[in-house]
């Protein structure tokens with residue numbers, strides 16, 4: 001059927017739905033729904049990791065294979081350093097920039113190496129906002145409780161407390177650098193309510209929050225003359241005879257040569273994993289989101305946490321084909337956008353946590369109440385025109401200019417017609433286990449941002465990631481910088497790799513792939 | 528027909544994928560109609576490293592020049608956000624060596640005047656409008672440059688909120704202005720020097736350092752798992 005004919009049901013039922021309220025699920029119903037429909041519970045997609053620090057723990061097959069993968073380096077690799085520095089930051093997203101700026105600001109010689117250009121990352125795409133408890137009726141404690149609930153009580157309390165308490169001062173830091181958060185008429189920060197939060201707490205910059213933060217941080221990194229190594233992907237870490245981290249091997253993607261960096265400490269800020277397309281899901285993530293940091297730290301002996309749980313953002317576009325996986329921001333639902341199945345019915349409280357909303361969309365689709373596309377995708381409607389109906393014409397355009405433009409390029413006016421959505425692989429809830437200074441169990445190896453784990457428990461609350469990046473980027477940078485005076489540069493060896501390979505042999509060898517992946521293989525092979 | 532068969536969107540492009548001929552940097556390839564410019568390059572067997580970033584229309588890595596069949600005008604686009612059509616020819620924009628001024632944004636004394644020291648070329652705009660025409664985000668770039676020069680920093684910061692820093696407005700400028708870099712400076716200056724300080728944020732920071740929430744923290748952190756879960760259930 002013509003798409004417009006199928007959309008009629010959404011237009012026809014709009015007025016009736018406007019008056020309807022849908023209660024959130026009770027904890028028991030919510031658990032049952034998630035166990036039945038959430039991709040994290042699809043047992044066949046999982047297997048135990050055969051060896052290494054997380055031996056026996058289950059994770060998705062795609063990740064297990066990479067973690068058990070071999071390094072591209074052989075024992076005889078030349079490790080003479082091309083650069084020597086106090087702090088090496090790997091990854092040029094939000095966490096990496098925050099880490100580099102703080103390390104540099106504290107007086108440490110800092111190098112920032114990143115796989116693509118500075119800022120080409122997930123961070124630029126964050127639209128929904130950043131959670132900081134600034135409203136008078138809100139508090140860091142409430143922020144803590146909301147996050148715990150969202151994370152199914154599995155969050156690391158120490159990490160979480162640090163994050164919510166440092167939120168306001170990190171917001172101040174960003175404002176002092178020139179980040180233009182939306183304001184109220186009285187000059188105070190405007191806060192929006194996000195899914196799973198009991199109080200309005202989202203700081204936003206229109207629907208370009210991540211982009212605005214990143215434009216400013218990138219500019220500041222350049223102004224501070226922090227040494228940049230762009231198109232340099234980390235392919236291995238380096239360790240001394242005691243297993244401490246002492247640097248990294250990068251690969252220059254322009255000429256395929258190795259760049260050896262000796263560093264007193266290394267901060268991995270390599271972000272997420274969406275481009276592994278776990279369970280065949282499309283993804284909202286950037287080109288370089290291939291979980292490199294997990295593989296690199298795992299071989300060094302760092303323990304991973306919660307790597308069996310991923311976030312599937314409820315609203316990834318499934319139509320048109322060109323936008324498959326692209327994110328339709330949560331903000332639409334925060335402002336009252338409703339989810340509607342093929343029969344014109346709502347089926348979930350749109351502001352429930354992401355795992356609940358995603359599971360319910362999957363349920364609708366599996367039970368035949370979805371709308372299918374000819375390329376074999378399925379989805380439900382997100383009633384975007386409802387926002388204009390509720391808050392006056394022009395609301396969608398004013399509040400979501402980025403999204404309007406994105407669909408407009410394909411001839412779709414989302415202020416007039418609903419969009420078809422289905423969950424998309426969005427965020428890695430877990431990652432490398434860290435302490436409150438962002439350090440792993442490997443000395444002088446820090447991990448910050450999405451690559452780290454523990455803070456978000458089994459489901460990250462919207463808007464908490466941007467805050468996580470800034471807070472733990474800062475802490476890693478400051479801690480690493482504070483050590484530069486007291487430690488000397490350790491030897492550059494691949495002894496951790498020897499240990500890893502020996503261990504692999506005992507367990508029937510490495511998986512046969514080379515990791516980290518660096519970039520997904522999208523180029524079509526000849527034929 | 529049952530319910531499920533009815534709920535299928537017609538997509539001619541999927542039903543009968545049509546191959547189109549496009550021209551990538553001077554070579555012809557057959558690719559499926561309607562895929563994005565980046566996907567067309569992958570389909571054509573090209574490795575793309577420089578030129579891909581977020582794949583979501585936000586990072587500006589994929590700035591591209593293109594021309595459609597029989598149209599003399601060379602246009603610009605973000606390759607991850609644009610569908611190919613028959614007869615289209617395109618090439619990605621190489622990195623352009625625009626000059627970015629270095630500054631300490633917090634220490635500026637007179638940001639509106641400093642603009643002329645940092646970017647002396649900004650007032651030399653010759654109104655050709657090429658920058659506006661080149662902008663894939665539909666920003667009125669030329670207007671923005673003038674507003675910057677006239678000191679209307681607030682308007683500039685609002686107009687350029689959509690700027691993905693693709694740099695497409697820069698090589699076209701006959702006055703050697705990099706409008707996006709000018710706007711970035713202006714927006715940051717607007718934030719640092721001309722925007723009200725959010726008083727309530729300072730209050731909250733002080734509350735935290737003064738330990739206003741300490742009792743509540745103690746109560747919560749002393750709870751066992753069950754108590755905490757029960758407490759959480761009461762917060763709505």
Ligand SMILES: Cc1cc2nc3c(=O)[nH]c(=O)nc-3n(C[C@H](O)[C@H](O)[C@H](O)COP(=O)(O)OP(=O)(O)OC[C@H]3O[C@@H](n4cnc5c(N)ncnc54)[C@H](O)[C@@H]3O)c2cc1C
Pocket residue numbers: 090091092093094095096113114115116117119120121122123124125126127128129130131209210232233234235269270271272284285286288289290292293327426427448449450451462463464465466467469516518583
């Ligand atoms: C579309 C989208 C919308 C989102 N919206 C929000 C939101 O509204 N609010 C919120 O709080 N969170 C949001 N998130 C989540 C949040 O943006 C990310 O979790 C966060 O940006 C991750 O930041 P990061 O610095 O850890 O990683 P990234 O920003 O992804 O940066 C990682 C960097 O490391 C580089 N890198 C990777 N591997 C290597 C390697 N081997 N060597 C060198 N460099 C490497 C990458 O190229 C990249 O530059 C969103 C995410 C997406 C994808």
Ligand code: SF4
Pocket residue numbers: 587661662663664665666668689690691692693694695696697706707
């Ligand atoms: S203003 Fe310039 S850099 Fe910004 S989006 Fe437009 S063309 Fe790109």
Ligand code: SF4
Pocket residue numbers: 651652653654655656657658659668669672699700701702703704706
């Ligand atoms: S391209 Fe340069 S000269 Fe032309 S309008 Fe834009 S800023 Fe002015």
Ligand code: FES
Pocket residue numbers: 578579580581582583584585586587588589605606607608691
């Ligand atoms: S790849 Fe980021 S805008 Fe196209």
